[in-house]
Amino acid sequence: MKVDTLPRSCDAKQVDSVARQTERVTMFGWAAAILALVALAWCTGTGRWSAADWNTPTQYLEGFYCDTITTLAGMRATADGHAWPLSWKTVPELGAPFDGNWTDWPSIEEFQCFFYGVLGKAFGLFAGLNLSLLIGHLLAAATMLLVARSLDCSAPWAFVAALAYGLAPFIFAQSPHHITVAYAWHIPLFLLVWKWASTGPGLEFGTSRFYWALGIAILTGLQNVYYTNILCQLTLLGAGFLSLRTGDRRPLKAALAVIGGAAAAFALMNLDTWTFKAVHGPNSGAVVREYKWLEIYGLKLVDLVVPPTTHHFQLFADFAKAHREATPLQDEGSYLGITGLAALGVLVATAILAVVRNRANTIPLEAWQVLWIVLCFSTGGLNAILGAFGFTLFRTGCRYSIVILAIALVYAAQRLTALQKAAAFRTDPATLRIGTTTAAIAAGLVILWDQVPQAPPREQTATIARQIEADREFVARMEAALPPNGMVFQLPVMEFPEAPVPGVPPYDHFRPYLYSRHLRFSFGSMKGRPRDQWQQAVQKQLLNGAALNQQTQQIQFNQNSVGAAVDEMRKRGFAAIYVNRNGFPDRGKGLEKSLLELGYLKPPIDSAAGDLVCILLEKN
Secondary structure, eight states: OHHHHHHHHHHHHHHHHHHHHHHHHHHHHHHHHHHHHHHHHHHHHHTOOSHHHHTSOSOSSOGGGTHHHHHHHHHHHHHTTOOOTTSOOEETTSSTTSOEEOTTSOOSOHHHHHHHHHHHHHHOHHHHHHHHHHHHHHHHHHHHHHHHHHTTOOHHHHHHHHHHHHTOHHHHHTTTTTHHHHOOTTHHHHHHHHHHHHSTTOOOTTSHHHHHHHHHHHHHHTSOHHHHHHHHHHHHHHHHHHHHHHOOOHHHHHHHHHHHHHHHHHHHHHHHHHHHHHHHOOOTTSOOOOTHHHHHTSBOGGGGTOOOTTOSSHHHHHHHHHHHHHOSSOOSOOOOHHHHHHHHHHHHHHHHHHHHTTOGGGSOHHHHHHHHHHHHHBTTSHHHHHHHTTOOSOOOGGGGHHHHHHHHHHHHHHHHHHHHHHHTTTSOHHHHHHHHHHHHHHHHHHHHHHHSOOOOOHHHHHHHHHHHHHHHHHHHHHHHHSOTTOEEEEESOOOBSSOOBTTBOTTGGGHHHHHOSSOEESOOSBTTOGGGHHHHHHHHHHHTTOEEETTTTEEEOOHHHHHHHHHHHHHTTEEEEEEEGGGSTTTTHHHHHHHHHTTOOSOOEEOTTSSEEEEEOOOO
8 A cells, every 4th residue: 555655646746746847837938928918019009110110219208298208308317327226316417517416306217227227228219219218018017917826717718818918008098108006017916916915814914925016015005006006905995895794804914014115115115215315404395296286187988988099999089089078187098998998887787786786795806996996086086075174285186097997807717717717627628728818818808909000190100209319419519519518498487397398398498418428417407406496586577578579479578687697607617608499489599699789699500390599608
């Protein structure tokens, strides 16, 4: 008997080992397939195929996407070694005659931004930005696949969920201007934490689940604070209700420890800002959040079903355009996609059916989670109530649509897996496998058709390339005419960040910085510090007595005022004035004329695009 038992035990171990190895190989195959498909779909939707395409951003000067320029500026500062994570951030090329103080802004995603900057240094700013965006999609798909599989979803349905999430319309809509928001790859991990915290026995100190949850929380705290917020909220709510139901406070304490990990990571990423303010004093003007944005950008259920204007189906695209023209409120890409809406429909129908049958205890946990997100972040919801009392940090509630999508996709994948397992008892395995695979392929085709946007027209890409080349050539001519480290005063004077002026988006003055090697610019230091208020005073002096001549449609400047303003610039060391023509009703012609009359006779340097001009403060 002993002799017979040993071989059977060895055989069982070998079988288990082979099964585990087969599972790993299969999982690797699914992961490789999803990454390849998402990469091809992204290249198709963005039109990034050639080297020239990769070296051109998908957006550049469009006003709605103005944050793209500041993202590129951050990448440039990182590449130059001025934006190390956890350190004070000063950019010597900006904020002249001082330096660009960026530390007053509480940037949580510093490791992410550093990663983008490294890619920009390695591949060039624009190729690095494009690669960063692609990686965001790939990470989202891979994480969803791993989470769905860990929650016992069958491979085909986990694949569908991963494809739908990796190609989420929300991620496309946030790219490239809100790249840190587009990096929503870790949200599927929240589903694990919420399940562990909300269902018996709950999170327990010392267990592997607790340490995994703590690690996920810390990882989340290092990234966009919107996502940290929802992770902490639903973890606390789930653990709180579990403790009330069971009378055991230990799961709640463990959940609070997990939330503490997220808070500690959040605090770590704010240390540079807090220490800077401790040394230099507070700056209440750096971050301003008006209440109105909580209403304008709140989560709206209608936007979950409104497709993007870049949809392949013209009827959908026209509907989207008409809706956006009619609504006074705005959205950042909440569309869930046909697959996501179907998944959410399954979840909502299941919850309603449970209520109708008077079985409230069978309402899925996921339904409660979605309900909380809707109640909290919809326009006029709980988040808005907090905002009415002054807490306006989370002004863009529509961003939580991506959380709803993740919840719905995994729930639907679990339900479909359960149906697949139930069918296995009455259906031939081969027939079931063929049917499941066919249904999954059909769902995947719907996702590709529905969620991958139309590629931008070639003319749009060519226009962006021309704009970039015009800026690059313009800055090269400036550098040829100005001494090394020459300082350039930028008009109209604009505060940084989030302070546009009529005709000029808030970060447009960063454009010359992206291409310059040795010039310094007046724009780009955080607003709210007294040392930079002199710029506004100079602009006020410059415009003192100026008036628009209705006949010539040029601004007539007071020569004494212009002379006094220019003298102040020169006294501070500025060698040129940079004018964005879009910021002046006469396209800057009146200022050029006034400077010419003051003796600044050197021909101005004009951008080939016609929107920028540089006037040397040097008399012949």
